[in-house]
């Protein structure tokens with residue numbers, strides 16, 4: 001059986017506007033990968049397509065050999081929690097997740113809640129922006145999945161919590177999984193990522209191993225990103 005994530009020729013448009021063009025990406029299991037690109041380039045759209053939330057694309061997405069919509073059982077992605085009410089407590093939402101997803105691990109959720117200093121009795125609407133993002137990380141990493149998607153997970157989180165989360169991100173996921181993270185701050189993830197995917201104008205302009213960017217190009221991922229962005 002094929003393993004890992006293989007995206008072939010994804011094209012997607014919305015309201016007659018071309019958003020993603022000929023997207024081809026391959027990620028083996030065990031990798032932590034960042035998705036980089038300017039505002040509006042299509043990072044969230046791509047994550048929603050992978051999770052089967054956005055339909056109407058052409059091309060194929062193969063996750064561990066599964067190409068139909070069943071793959072969504074192997075993907076853990078929590079978008080903006082808009083389906084929940086601001087008066088819902090975090091405990092209520094966790095309870096909902098536990099019933100909605102057979103792969104939800106309560107023990108892990110409990111550990112992550114403690115790690116993030118979040119409280120079951122807090123209401124969603126009372127959370128600050130950063131604490132809401134921490135809660136999205138809790139929900140995402142509490143499921144046993146093959147592919148974890150985090151969409152700009154740290155943008156509102158303070159530097160101390162950020163350091164703590166980044167340095168322990170790997171311990172929350174199993175070895176045979178993929179973590180795909182979109183970010184505008186690649187420098188802070190640089191030490192822990194295996195590879196990076198660079199998007200521009202709805203296309204993949206490069207996918208590179210971090211190790212080869214350092215050894216072959218002598219650049220940091222951030223500097224390589226600037227270079228490849230200007231060249232394309």
Ligand SMILES: Nc1ncnc2c1ncn2[C@@H]1O[C@H](COP(=O)(O)OP(=O)(O)OP(=O)(O)O)[C@@H](O)[C@H]1O
Nearest residue numbers: 014015019037038039040041042043044045046152
């Ligand atoms: N519901 C929608 N209807 C129409 N166009 C949309 C919709 N959602 C997103 N788009 C468009 O799709 C494109 C890609 O948006 P997307 O949110 O995927 O970008 P992004 O790379 O995640 O951006 P950012 O870095 O700002 O989060 C944008 O041009 C956006 O205007």
